[in-house]
Amino acid sequence: MNRTVMCSNLGIEKCSLRSHTCGELCWSHVDEEVTLCGWVQYLRQDLFVILRDFSGLVQILIPQDESKSELKNAFLGLTVESVIMVKGRVRRRPEGQENKKMSTGEIEVCAESMEVLNTCRKLPFEIKEFVKKSEVLRMQYRYLDLRSPRMQYNLRLRSQMVMKMREFLCNLHGFVDVETPTLFKRTPGGAKEFVVPTGDPGKFYSLPQSPQQFKQLLMVAGIDRYFQLARCYRDEGSKPDRQPEFTQVDIEISFVDQAGVMSLIEGLIHYSWPEDKGQMNVPFPSMTYEEAMRDYGVDKPDTRFGMKLVDVITAFQGTQIEFIKDALLKPGGCIQAICVPEGTVRTESVDSDSNVPTVYRLLSDTAKQQLLQMAQANAGDLIFITAGPLENVRPLLGKLRLQCAELLECYGVPVRDPSVFHFLWVVDFPLFLPKEDDPEMLESAHHPFTAPVPEDAHLLYTQPHKVRGQHYDLVLNGCEIGGGSIRIHNASQQLYILDTILKEDPSLLSHLLEALDSGAPPHGGIALGESVHEVLKRQQSK
Amino acid sequence: MNRTVMCSNLGIEKCSLRSHTCGELCWSHVDEEVTLCGWVQYLRQDLFVILRDFSGLVQILIPQDESKSELKNAFLGLTVESVIMVKGRVRRRPEGQENKKMSTGEIEVCAESMEVLNTCRKLPFEIKEFVKKSEVLRMQYRYLDLRSPRMQYNLRLRSQMVMKMREFLCNLHGFVDVETPTLFKRTPGGAKEFVVPTGDPGKFYSLPQSPQQFKQLLMVAGIDRYFQLARCYRDEGSKPDRQPEFTQVDIEISFVDQAGVMSLIEGLIHYSWPEDKGQMNVPFPSMTYEEAMRDYGVDKPDTRFGMKLVDVITAFQGTQIEFIKDALLKPGGCIQAICVPEGTVRTESVDSDSNVPTVYRLLSDTAKQQLLQMAQANAGDLIFITAGPLENVRPLLGKLRLQCAELLECYGVPVRDPSVFHFLWVVDFPLFLPKEDDPEMLESAHHPFTAPVPEDAHLLYTQPHKVRGQHYDLVLNGCEIGGGSIRIHNASQQLYILDTILKEDPSLLSHLLEALDSGAPPHGGIALGESVHEVLKRQQSK
Known part of the structure; x- marks a missing residue:
């Protein structure tokens, strides 16, 4: 040889x-x-x-x-x-x-x-045509599909980007890559987990939804800076942006605060950003949950375009329009609008005078002026108005806003620049939300390990629904691509939240409580999802 | 902030x-x-x-x-x-x-x-004492166990070594890190697999034993150079060097031959070798399977010490010792020995003349001289002699050799230098072995995708048991730390081996056969096991 x-x-x-x-x-x-x-x-x-x-x-x-x-x-x-x-x-x-x-x-x-x-036998399709074929066929002949330049680019881009992330974390910032088990005990709460039968009848492993508990225990173990490209599992059926198994960049740091984690992630993404995707600027802008809901009606706003939600109650002060009057009288009642630029010009449904919505015609001239001014509407723009309880109005207009953007783009109106990447932090989430099926009870907005914002901590004992969590979501072009928090490191605070606020059985998490009592450092982290690559791929395909 | x-x-x-x-x-x-x-x-x-x-x-x-x-x-x-x-x-x-x-x-x-x-509550044990405690206790309080300097060192060493491997593969040699699915169909043959029930009654996923088929399909897909730190699963219960889940450095390359893969791995290990473990030399020595069995009685020889197997038949030519005569008359009958230096001095059982084994006393003076010379024995050495069929004698002496080394070390005789790392390639394995429960039938020595040595390929159709495979094992200090092969890329050869030689149902692998027929390049690869780290840790603890 x-x-x-x-x-x-x-x-x-x-x-x-x-x-x-x-x-x-x-x-x-x-x-x-x-x-x-x-x-x-x-x-x-x-x-x-x-x-x-x-x-x-x-x-x-x-x-x-x-x-x-x-x-x-x-x-x-x-x-x-x-x-x-x-x-x-x-x-x-x-x-x-x-x-x-x-x-x-x-x-x-x-x-x-x-x-x-x-020698190659006759193929079912030409390789270059393959990406246009049905998903099923592409999956059946995956080895042919992957020969296309686009799929080759995608796989190589992912490999390179992940490698840069590893360099940043491992070589430049002292993170330790630790592999955590995937055959383990069931995690209480959270998504439905896959089970794996053992040889011992009636005994099962669970495949983890995330290494959340492992990484917290690694902090208690003094690892100081942990990361892992972690395989996670959720038994929830496939969706376009969610599959039964997926990978997340999983990070946890000791002796850190929220600003520290956010800075690290900005550095990480900046360092690993593909050259051919153009300049990217750090730090990322940041917005509170309340601001996001107020302006965009959603907690993961696509900030590449305007059409923000505006409160138009002034135009309807003392209105006689019955259903609006009713809506405003109810608790949390409000009236809000979005203005779609060129919305009447491009959409067919409202281009004749007869179709102009009744509400506008019912307004006085002053109110009409007020409304147009508040919505910053120009001739040809379309205004959507919604009245009702705030918690309904915001998400409804938020969805409408995104649908309008898509519709306009279908009509050839450029709304969002496909070559642009808008990163955004969303912070100051509520720590707890009313349970959907029992609004008197509270559940964790994210998970029960998130620490309260320090200045709100005293409210835990009096008005827990007002407590904000030290949680941060990273949003890219309207997709949530990551989320994390500073965790609770104090055993008695963790016990109080599990037991008294969430009414959960703390014995299921006794190992974690015991660990927190054994010298747990303050710590926090984040998980970045596969969706970063998804966003990149989606942009590329446009 | x-x-x-x-x-x-x-x-x-x-x-x-x-x-x-x-x-x-x-x-x-x-x-x-x-x-x-x-x-x-x-x-x-x-x-x-x-x-x-x-x-x-x-x-x-x-x-x-x-x-x-x-x-x-x-x-x-x-x-x-x-x-x-x-x-x-x-x-x-x-x-x-x-x-x-x-x-x-x-x-x-x-x-x-x-x-x-x-604040830390009172701990069950002092951290520095922890590594001396029982495995069960260390596992229960894993977060305390990991605080010890030794465990911190181990986790960080692993992270750094893996990172260097990634740099070598990804940055220096153009490998693409591809994550393959872990929820998939059952692989025919091989180890027992864990199953994961789906929502569809009677349907199960399997957790893969290795990404073998995926990586071959990636080669057919034109990825050219693939690697992955792959999580693998085997439902075979835990052993000290085998756990139900483990990670392997999984590599596959197109347009490569056996020498190419071996060179790449030597480069990889050389590049990622920890500085504090001293100099390591490449290329590694290489030995055929036949040589390994002949000299060491095992296919993963620990070459840090001698005590090689020697054929001593000359000394017993025309012997009248009944059971040796019998053994030599049977097919494959042989008589072999190992010589344990200082074996009689250090072990108590044979230190008196009365205990000197009968066989030696039965020999003529000339035969005694011949025996001592063949075994290169000096005064105080101990010679073990075994007679029987070759396929029994070799493994028996091979095991005895290792046990003697351990025993001598227990008595304080230095046999193996714990700071030394002996890498070794073992090559030219037989492609097929007789089935244990039906020696008339053949089974794959490794797996059915291994290509025959080119000059033996014609024997497939006449004397398949004589065919050598293009398989290579990497051995370190007597542990198998990796194994790989050049794969079959020709669909009809693969079909012949599955169907005619192994008598397996080829329809279970129809997807692979179809892929091989769709422009599969020549390819080969290797999987390096966790045991590299195991060996390092074991050496360190001595």
């Missing part, structure tokens, strides 16, 4: 049958002997084979000389997507035959020999 | 409550104001608190001044392992009070203020 040690200064091809990759060849290789391995992309005019590997395409010149008819025939007999090894010499393409669209378009390789490494 | 962006050039402490870590302080910090966070290791003479964080220990001087009696009392009231934040000024220790054994022993910190971040 011909053995060469791979040292760090040797290139990619030292342990390969090839001497070069297809995509790297350029004029500087002219006159070099090369050995290439790859797939037959297509044959052209019986003269050329276009050869593909992960790095790109290169044109192979089939010899036309009579003495090489055997080699020529071998080339002409190739089926598309067959795997070959070609030896040949690089030459500059004849003048006028360069292909500017091809990165190797200045050169071609004159084949001197060729070996068929594997 | 005080927000500072973490940039790559900022140090570890920028998003932390502390200004420095305990362990980093030295004379160059003298006169600096520092803020430290950590655990109370112990109090000394009511004068000092020894503070610990992940980086090490530092001595805090408790103020003795009357005006600071409150602070002094707060210090004196601390329980061991409580978590505190101390502000103070670094000073050089008074002359003669330096502690050479402590890396921060030149300095101490004069406390100016102290905050108790968390």
Whole structure:
């Protein structure tokens, strides 16, 4: 065997049958002997084979000389997507035959020999057409789907971005990559978990929803800075942005405050941001939960466009419109609006005068003026008005706002720049929310380990519903891509919240309570979801 | 909030409550104001608190001044392992009070203020004693166990070594880190798999034993170079070196041969080798399976010491010793020996003349001489002789050899240097072995995807039991730490092996056969097990 040690200064091809990759060849290789391995992309005019590997395409010149008819025939007999090894010499393409669209378009390789490494049977579809095919077919022939440039780009982008994240955390900031178990005990509360039967009848492992408890215990263990690309499981069926198994960048830090975690994450994303996605600025803007709900009607606002919610009660002061009067009289009653620029011009439903909504026609001229001014509406804009309890009005207008943006984009009105990335922190969430099925009871807005905002801590004992949590969500273009918190490190505070406020059985978490009592440092962390990559991929596909 | 962006050039402490870590302080910090966070290791003479964080220990001087009696009392009231934040000024220790054994022993910190971040209840054991306690107790209080310097070292060593491996693969050699699913279909053959019930009654996922099929499909997909730190599952109960879930460094490469994979792995291990483990040399020596069995009686020889198996048949030519004669007459009959240096001196059982084994006494003087010479035995050495079929004799002496080494080490005879790492490739394994329960049938020595050695491929159709596989095991100090092979990339060869030789149902692998027929490149790879770290940890604990 011909053995060469791979040292760090040797290139990619030292342990390969090839001497070069297809995509790297350029004029500087002219006159070099090369050995290439790859797939037959297509044959052209019986003269050329276009050869593909992960790095790109290169044109192979089939010899036309009579003495090489055997080699020529071998080339002409190739089926598309067959795997070959070609030896040949690089030459500059004849003048006028360069292909500017091809990165190797200045050169071609004159084949001197060729070996068929594997023959490809007839494929169900052409590779380049594949991404247009149905999801089911793409999944069935996943190995063909992944040959497309887009899928190759996606997989490589993910690998590189994750690697940069690891460098930042591990090499630059002293984080320890710790793998936590996935076959473990059930976590109380949270999502439905997959179970794994053991050999012991009636005994099951659970697959974890997240390593939340493990990472807190690692902080108690003095690891100081933990991270993991953690596989998580939720038995909740697949949705486009949620699958039964997914990976999160899981981080936990000791002796840190909320600002510290947020700064670290900004540094992390800044460091790992792909170059081809353009400039990204840090720090990210930050917004309270209350501001997000007030202005956007949602806790993960897409801040790439306006159409903010506005309170238009002034225009309806003393209104005689019955259903609005009624709505305003009820507890939390309000009247709010969003203004859709060019909304009447672009949508067909409200372009005739007869369709102008009744509410507007019922207003006095002064009120009309007030409304238009408050909504900052111009001619051709569309105003949606909603009256009702605040907790209904906000989410409703929030959804309407997003739907309008989508609708306008369908009509060709640019609303959101697809090349732009708006990162946003949302902070000051309530620590508890009324239970949906029993509004007298409280449940954790996120999870029961989130610490209260220090200045609100005394309210735990008197008005727990008013306590804000030290929770922070990271939002990108309207998608929640991460969430975290400073955790409770005091055993008695944790016990009080579990037992007295949430009415949960603290014995299920006795191991955690015991750990908090054994010298737990103040700590906090975050989990960044796969959705970062999802957002990148979505942007790219537009 | 005080927000500072973490940039790559900022140090570890920028998003932390502390200004420095305990362990980093030295004379160059003298006169600096520092803020430290950590655990109370112990109090000394009511004068000092020894503070610990992940980086090490530092001595805090408790103020003795009357005006600071409150602070002094707060210090004196601390329980061991409580978590505190101390502000103070670094000073050089008074002359003669330096502690050479402590890396921060030149300095101490004069406390100016102290905050108790968390109080520690009385612990079941002292942290430094913990590693001596029972496994069960260590697992129950894992967060205390991990506070010990040894466990901290182990976790950080693993994290750093894995990071170096990623750098080598991803940054230097163009590998793509791809996460493969863990909730998937059952793999035919192999170990018992864990199942995960789905919502659909009677339908189950399986947790994979390894990503073997996924990585082969990734090669068919043109990923070219894949790696993953892959979580694997085997439902086989826990053993000291095998747990139900474990992680392997999983690698697969297209357009590569056996020498290429081996070189890459040598480069990988060389690059990621921990500095404090001393020099390591590449390339690793390599040995055929036949040589390993012949000389060491095992396919993963510990080459740190001799005591090789020797054939001593010459000394017994024409012997009249009945049971040896019998053994030699049977098919494969042989007589072999190992020589244990100083074996009679150190072991009690054979130190009197009456105990010298009968076989030796039955030999003629010439035969005795021959035996001693063949075994290269000196006075005081012990020779073990075994007669029987070759396939029994070798493993028996192989085990005996290891047991002798352990026994001698127990008696204080140095046999294996615990600071030495002997890497070794074992190659040229048989592709098939007779089935244990039906020796007329063949089964794969490793798995059915291993390609035959090219020059043996024709034997597949005539004498399959003689075919060697392109399989390679990596052995370290007698532990198998990795194994891999060049895979079959030809669909009809794969089908022939599954169907005709192994008599397995090829329809269970129809997806793989179809993929091989869709332009599969030649490919091969390896999986390195957790046992690398195990070996390192074991060496360290000696």
